[in-house]
Amino acid sequence: MxxxxxxxxxxxxxxxxxxxxxxxxxxxxxxxxxxxxxxxxxxxxxxxxxxxxxxxxxxxxxxxxxxxxxxxxxxxxxxxxxxxxxxxxxxxxxxxxxxxxxxxxxxxxxxxxxxxxxxxxxxxxxxxxxxxxxxxxxxxxxxxxxxxxxxxxxxxDVSGRAVVLIPPWEKRRHKLEEMGALAPVVRVAVSHAGLGMWKEAMLINAVAYGYALGYPPDPLLDALKLGAVGGVSGTGPSHVFVAEDPERLAQALAKYGKTYVVDIPRGPCEA
Ligand SMILES: Nc1ncnc2c1ncn2[C@@H]1O[C@H](COP(=O)(O)OP(=O)(O)OP(=O)(O)O)[C@@H](O)[C@H]1O
Ligand SMILES: O=C(O)C1=C[C@@H](O)[C@@H](O)[C@H](O)C1
Incomplete structure (x- = not known):
């Protein structure tokens, strides 16, 4: 075979x-x-x-x-x-x-x-x-x-390293009406991404979807205070942040759940 x-x-x-x-x-x-x-x-x-x-x-x-x-x-x-x-x-x-x-x-x-x-x-x-x-x-x-x-x-042009946070919160992907209601804000994120301004786009997206899905804002605020950018990934509950000092951020976010420091690849996965 x-x-x-x-x-x-x-x-x-x-x-x-x-x-x-x-x-x-x-x-x-x-x-x-x-x-x-x-x-x-x-x-x-x-x-x-x-x-x-x-x-x-x-x-x-x-x-x-x-x-x-x-x-x-x-x-x-x-x-x-x-x-x-x-x-x-x-x-x-x-x-x-x-x-x-x-x-x-x-x-x-x-x-x-x-x-x-x-x-x-x-x-x-x-x-x-x-x-x-x-x-x-x-x-x-x-x-x-x-x-x-x-x-x-x-x-x-996203590069460097990221922190993944997996909090013990339930998935909220069923909140389609709430996500749709935030479309005017998400369009502002899309405009920024269209100009290559992905950090601004990611922050606007994280605030909009974090609010629509009802996730606690604390990890996002802590990450912003440490100079990172990111927030809820997809419909969550995982959060992802791009950070200059990911070890420090991972340590700061550990009180919310499991954290991992990961690389951001620059090409396809090779088996
Ligand atoms: N690691 C995996 N191994 C096998 N099947 C998987 C795996 N991950 C996802 N699937 C398939 O995809 C379905 C949907 O999974 P799930 O909703 O958890 O996807 P996800 O990509 O993690 O979610 P998200 O879109 O929120 O990132 C699962 O029910 C399963 O059938
Ligand atoms: O279900 C979907 O179509 C999507 C789910 C999330 O991962 C989103 O991040 C993605 O953009 C679209």
Whole structure:
């Protein structure tokens, strides 16, 4: 039986696309790796404690699109599935890249992300398709994207290191009406990102979505006081901050939950 392996990055939010359809994300150096093998029937195993229904449906769609038979998929990695860290985008990117190799299909990383967005909408693991997350995860760079048109608007120059905070708060992704109500503010973030001003965009986004989703503002305020930028990632509860002195910030935020210092990759994940 032939097998292939590929990996993809998790990520953090600059602008959550749920309110406007336009979003931006950057990669973080936590990954999901997929080993995909020809098999007698579809199966998926993973390191994560997640509902396997959506990923199984996604694998069936990936192999249909690539003209493959049944697949056994094993997902490994260090990317937490706490919510907000783009674990579904990374998992699906890793599966798509490995399956494409198995099928002998040359798939450009942006096209892999497009397929990811189409499938993630179809199986219901994202609202907009999360093309912003999928591109950052596959290409390993930060971009502003239009998730409905599946186009990249521009690259954003995000580099250095980041702090991931995973607080013990429940997910609030069902608050679609609240997120939509903040669209006028999120459009201001999009205007800034369009000019390359991603730090301003990230702060406006964090304040808007933090408010709409009702997360406590304390981690964001503490991070701002220490000169970092960031806030809630996606719909949370994870928060992500880009910081000059990430060790100091991680220490300051440890009272809110688990913290990790991560790199911001500058290229695709290599398995
Ligand atoms: N590490 C993983 N291994 C296998 N399947 C996964 C993994 N992460 C996500 N999935 C699949 O995607 C579905 C949605 O997961 P989840 O909502 O936690 O994604 P997420 O990307 O972490 O969330 P967010 O969009 O908030 O960052 C899961 O039910 C599962 O089917
Ligand atoms: O479900 C979605 O469409 C999205 C979820 C979050 O990750 C967002 O950050 C992303 O921009 C869009």
């Amino acid at each position: 032939k097998c292939a392996r590929a990996c993809a990055w998790g990520g953090g939010t600059i602008i959550n696309a749920i309110a406007t359809g336009l979003g931006a994300a950057f990669p973080i150096s936590m990954r999901a790796t997929a080993e995909v093998c020809e098999a007698e029937r579809d199966s998926v195993s993973t390191y994560a404690d997640v509902d396997m229904g959506p990923v199984l449906r996604a694998v069936a769609l990936v192999r249909e699109k690539l003209g493959l038979g049944p697949l056994s998929v094993r997902i490994e990695g260090d990317l937490p599935t706490a919510g907000g860290l783009k674990s579904s985008s990374a998992t699906l990117n890793a599966v798509i890249r490995a399956a494409a190799e198995l099928a002998g299909v040359k798939l450009d990383l942006f096209d892999a992300a497009r397929l990811n967005a189409q499938i993630s909408r179809e199986v219901g693991i994202s609202v907009t398709g999360a093309f912003d997350d999928a591109v950052a995860s596959a290409v390993g760079r930060a971009y502003l994207t239009d998730n409905f048109k599946l186009v990249v608007i521009r690259e954003l």
